[in-house]
Amino acid sequence: xxxxxxxxxxxxxxxxxxxxxxxxxxxxxxxxxxxxxxxxxxxxxxxxxxxxxxxxxxxxxxxxxxxxxxxxxxxxxxxxxxxxxxxxxxxxxxxxxxxxxxxxxxxxxxxxxxxxxxxxxxxxxxxxxxxxxxxxxxxxxxxxxxxxxxxxxxxxxxxxxxxxxxxxxxxxxxxxxxxxxxxxxxxxxxxxxxxxxxxxxxxxxxxxxxxxxxxxxxxxxxxxxxxxxxxxxxxxxxxxxxxxxxxxxxxxxxxxxxxxxxxxxxxxxxxxxxxxxxxxxxxxxxxxxxxxxxx
Amino acid sequence: xxxxxxxxxxxxxxxxxxxxxxxxxxxxxxxxxxxxxxxxxxxxxxxxxxxxxxxxxxxxxxxxxxxxxxxxxxxxxxxxxxxxxxxxxxxxxxxxxxxxxxxxxxxxxxxxxxxxxxxxxxxxxxxxxxxxxxxxxxxxxxxxxxxxxxxxxxxxxxxxxxxxxxxxxxxxxxxxxxxxxxxxxxxxxxxxxxxxxxxxxxxxxxxxxxxxxxxxxxxxxxxxxxxxxxxxxxxxxxxxxxxxxxxxxxxxxxxxxxxxxxxxxxxxxxxxxxxxxxxxxxxxxxxxxxxxxxxxxxxxxxxxxxxxxxxxxxxxxxxxxxxxxxxxxxxxxxxxxxxxxxxxxxxxxxxxxxxxxxxxxxxxxxxxxxxxxxxx
Amino acid sequence: xxxxxxxxxxxxxxxxxxxxxxxxxxxxxxxxxxxxxxxxxxxxxxxxxxxxxxxxxxxxxxxxxxxxxxxxxxxxxxxxxxxxxxxxxxxxxxxxxxxxxxxxxxxxxxxxxxxxxxxxxxxxxxxxxxxxxxxxxxxxxxxxxxxxxxxxxxxxxxxxxxxxxxxxxxxxxxxxxxxxxxxxxxxxxxxxxxxxxxxxxxxxxxxxxxxxxxxxxxxxxxxxxxxxxxxxxxxxxxxxxxxxxxxxxxx
Numbered sequence: 039x040x041x042x043x044x045x046x047x048x049x050x051x052x053x054x055x056x057x058x059x060x061x062x063x064x065x066x067x068x069x070x071x072x073x074x075x076x077x078x079x080x081x082x083x084x085x086x087x088x089x090x091x092x093x094x095x096x097x098x099x100x101x102x103x104x105x106x107x108x109x110x111x112x113x114x115x116x117x118x119x120x121x122x123x124x125x126x127x128x129x130x131x132x133x134x135x136x137x138x139x140x141x142x143x144x145x146x147x148x149x150x151x152x153x154x155x156x157x158x159x160x161x162x163x164x165x166x167x168x169x170x171x172x173x174x175x176x177x178x179x180x181x182x183x184x185x186x187x188x189x190x191x192x193x194x195x196x197x198x199x200x201x202x203x204x205x206x207x208x209x210x211x212x213x214x215x216x217x218x219x220x221x222x223x224x225x226x227x228x229x230x231x232x233x234x235x236x237x238x239x240x241x242x243x244x245x246x247x248x249x250x251x252x253x254x255x256x257x258x259x260x261x262x263x264x265x266x267x268x269x270x271x272x273x274x275x276x277x278x279x280x281x282x283x284x285x286x287x288x289x290x291x292x293x294x295x296x297x298x299x300x301x302x303x304x305x306x307x308x309x310x311x312x313x314x315x316x317x318x319x320x321x322x323x324x325x326x327x328x329x330x331x332x333x
Numbered sequence: 334x335x336x337x338x339x340x341x342x343x344x345x346x347x348x349x350x351x352x353x354x355x356x357x358x359x360x361x362x363x364x365x366x367x368x369x370x371x372x373x374x375x376x377x378x379x380x381x382x383x384x385x386x387x388x389x390x391x392x393x394x395x396x397x398x399x400x401x402x403x404x405x406x407x408x409x410x411x412x413x414x415x416x417x418x419x420x421x422x423x424x425x426x427x428x429x430x431x432x433x434x435x436x437x438x439x440x441x442x443x444x445x446x447x448x449x450x451x452x453x454x455x456x457x458x459x460x461x462x463x464x465x466x467x468x469x470x471x472x473x474x475x476x477x478x479x480x481x482x483x484x485x486x487x488x489x490x491x492x493x494x495x496x497x498x499x500x501x502x503x504x505x506x507x508x509x510x511x512x513x514x515x516x517x518x519x520x521x522x523x524x525x526x527x528x529x530x531x532x533x534x535x536x537x538x539x540x541x542x543x544x545x546x547x548x549x550x551x552x553x554x555x556x557x558x559x560x561x562x563x564x565x566x567x568x569x570x571x572x573x574x575x576x577x578x579x580x581x582x583x584x585x586x587x588x589x590x591x592x593x594x595x596x597x598x599x600x601x602x603x604x605x606x607x608x609x610x611x612x613x614x615x616x617x618x619x620x621x622x623x624x625x626x627x628x629x630x631x632x633x634x635x636x637x638x639x640x641x642x643x644x645x646x647x648x649x650x651x652x653x654x655x656x657x658x659x660x661x662x663x664x665x666x667x668x669x670x671x672x673x674x675x676x677x678x679x680x681x682x683x684x685x686x687x688x689x690x691x692x693x694x695x696x697x698x699x700x701x702x703x704x705x706x707x708x709x
Numbered sequence: 710x711x712x713x714x715x716x717x718x719x720x721x722x723x724x725x726x727x728x729x730x731x732x733x734x735x736x737x738x739x740x741x742x743x744x745x746x747x748x749x750x751x752x753x754x755x756x757x758x759x760x761x762x763x764x765x766x767x768x769x770x771x772x773x774x775x776x777x778x779x780x781x782x783x784x785x786x787x788x789x790x791x792x793x794x795x796x797x798x799x800x801x802x803x804x805x806x807x808x809x810x811x812x813x814x815x816x817x818x819x820x821x822x823x824x825x826x827x828x829x830x831x832x833x834x835x836x837x838x839x840x841x842x843x844x845x846x847x848x849x850x851x852x853x854x855x856x857x858x859x860x861x862x863x864x865x866x867x868x869x870x871x872x873x874x875x876x877x878x879x880x881x882x883x884x885x886x887x888x889x890x891x892x893x894x895x896x897x898x899x900x901x902x903x904x905x906x907x908x909x910x911x912x913x914x915x916x917x918x919x920x921x922x923x924x925x926x927x928x929x930x931x932x933x934x935x936x937x938x939x940x941x942x943x944x945x946x947x948x949x950x951x952x953x954x955x956x957x958x959x960x
Contacts, residue, residue: 039551040551042547042551043547043548043550043551046543046547046573047543047548049543050544050547050573053541053543054541057541158377158378158589159589159592159593160563160564161593162595169595169596171572176574177547177574178572178573178574203832203835205834205835205838208807208810209811211803212800212803212811215800215801215803216800218798220811221781221786222782222786222791222794223786223791223878224783224784224786224813224878225783227783253540253565254540254564254565258538259540262538262540293544294543297533297544297545297548298544298547298548302534302535302544302545302548303534305535305544306536
């Protein structure tokens with residue numbers, strides 16, 4: 039084990055960890071605000087990245103425009119998911135499982151649509167700073183990955199501020215903690231849920247445009263990301279955006295270190311065993327109890 | 334243009350040359366050939382080029398008068414990359430359509446399913462996979478158009494040792510296609526006197542394999558084998574600063590895959606059979622005809638499909654219109670100078686492709702260049 | 710000024726069961742009005758209809774001169790009708806202060822976009838809300854528990870938090886559902902004093918309760934029995950009424 043190898047595996051683990059965490063963050067936002075487990079979170083990322091690709095690569099418009107529209111596309115999709123899928127289910131007195139199933143169906147639908155229009159090929163989305171790499175002790179990290187980490191951290195802080203310091207954020211929390219109580223206070227609980235889904239969509243779209251340059255856009259991308267993101271979110275306590283990032287980083291680092299110190303064949307065994315162990319020891323996740331306000 | 338047309342005619346004419354040509358009616362009933370390939374599912378990357386190749390062959394042969402005046406008709410079915418669907422398509426083609434031969438499948442699992450059925454009827458089956466389990470050696474009607482993985486493995490080792498003079502090799506492979514090839518590499522390792530200083534694997538859908546690639550790099554190999562059907566390991570390998578030459582296998586050399594490598598499609602070597610940019614002499618006519626028809630260059634799978642149709646046509650011409658399945662199969666069980674490779678179906682591995690049929694290509698900035706290295 | 714609340718000829722069936730029959734009464738501004746009756750009299754149903762949790766089969770609810778029969782819970786709250794529940798409903802994970810801030814401030818007066826950009830009026834609104842919350846916390850003697858999550862407080866104190874939260878909105882009508890259930894005698898006393906203070910400041914209250922002691926704060930009482938109002942008047946009059954005593958007090 040050389041220093042280079044160790045550093046490289048830590049960098050790879052961090053990068054992947056923030057990828058998982060960014061998706062997990064979206065899952066945490068939606069669960070926190072609506073008590074819904076959003077199986078479509080990874081596919082929101084897929085939509086965001088596809089839109090960014092169409093704008094920036096197919097149409098050749100500036101990358102920043104593609105980026106912004108990708109994020110917006112995620113938000114709009116989140117809004118539509120609430121209006122077209124969640125609201126009708128809620129009207130019919132859906133339980134938590136019904137919502138999960140509905141979003142799972144949505145995830146497959148998105149995946150199939152992308153397959154239909156884009157085929158099986160993978161598509162390359164340019165990253166921030168192109169393919170530029172940064173040298174760290176002879177190991178390499180993509181400049182874009184650094185940006186991803188910085189922006190993710192920014193998003194966590196922004197969400198913290200949003201939930202703690204704005205009326206809307208607090209209303210969203212109240213509406214999810216106690217919908218009936220919130221109603222009697224005049225909070226429009228249905229609208230709060232819509233906004234939570236839209237916020238989750240924005241976060242998902244952002245995740246898409248940030249993650250796609252690292253893993254390539256492909257029709258299966260959504261479900262794969264959702265699985266890893268879900269693991270990250272659970273590890274972090276499911277209601278905490280910060281916890282999701284933290285959980286993702288733990289997962290990513292454990293995977294990378296397992297490959298490098300044990301064997302590449304045991305990567306998933308080690309990572310999942312650790313996950314199970316943590317969940318048994320701390321069923322609330324690492325940050326479960328802090329899910330009230332802020333982080 | 335005219336030369337290409339003449340070349341095509343000559344090629345077509347050569348395959349249907351038959352000393353026993355019988356006078357036929359003006360339009361004989363068509364010679365029906367069934368094809369079961371993967372047009373959807375994970376195998377679509379193989380099936381679609383195969384489809385292009387066989388349709389071009391059909392068109393060319395019919396334009397030149399068919400098989401002794403009989404046109405050929407290829408009925409193409411999609412097995413969706415699933416063996417059970419392949420099996421039911423095979424039954425339909427055999428019993429409902431009463432085809433004279435079957436081309437395909439594209440994937441090993443489907444081949445296993447189909448071959449068992451067609452063997453019962455002795456129906457000639459030309460599959461796009463290498464030799465499978467031992468039982469296939471008893472199938473009198475089965476023909477393989479692609480080499481078994483051990484030949485691919487040997488070709489990779491040939492190039493690495495003889496041209497690149499490598500002693501230490503690092504392998505980065507996926508648990509599907511990559512595992513199969515790696516197993517064969519392990520079998521032949523000693524014969525070539527090389528050491529595998531790192532063998533790292535990853536699951537087929539993995540989105541990032543930087544850690545595994547870094548481990549390969551840390552072992553300081555002379556050459557790195559990357560064997561997978563996705564672009565991810567190729568990108569990650571270069572990103573973690575693996576600067577050694579990369580040698581890969583035929584499964585990831587299609588243009589679709591290479592596009593996914595982006596700017597990392599450089600300094601990668603493939604042992605394969607057809608390099609459209611610089612075809613061998615006997616491949617030129619086919620490449621030109623393909624480019625004229627489809628506007629793009631063909632590679633290995635298109636050529637194999639082209640060959641498959643021509644093999645059947647030639648055997649049908651030789652065996653005559655009254656030939657049954659067994660006669661047709663017997664007529665095929667010999668050598669055939671194909672476009673993709675020189676076959677000899679009488680050989681033990683039911684393919685007869687030799688190392689000498691391989692050409693070696695190198696990806697240079699996204700384009701294939703044919704190397705002068707051969708294994709002779 | 711007209712009545713704060715008018716219940717007009719409200720009847721309600723649950724399937725085959727007639728729970729309310731032609732109930733009508735008014736709540737005068739500045740009064741503390743009580744609803745009494747034995748179990749099964751229909752008090753909860755009537756309360757739910759008034760606060761918007763149910764739509765009556767027949768009849769209307771008029772609040773501040775506007776017919777609100779079809780309007781939802783949130784709409785009624787925004788119009789100034791606040792209600793509490795038999796089991797104190799507070800946001801368990803939020804502190805007492807956060808509960809109060811939630812109480813009125815978060816009706817989304819500031820738009821979403823403004824919230825995202827952190828414009829000054831967002832911060833000002835928040836600061837105002839915090840200040841009001843602190844005032845009300847003092848008024849209800851909840852100071853020592855300001856930063857404690859409401860779910861960790863004993864039932865009596867939670868009841869106070871719920872009440873304080875309802876008051877945050879400066880409602881025109883405060884509807885209390887069995888507010889003394891689960892309270893000790895001393896706590897009931899505190900509750901009565903608080904209600905009297907609020908009423909002295911001009912708050913109109915509608916009160917449903919079994920607790921005759923609590924009813925002493927009322928100025929007008931309606932007795933409900935088998936879905937019908939059988940008597941209306943002061944509490945003293947209720948105690949004297951033979952009909953009421955027979956239906957309820959005599960049990």
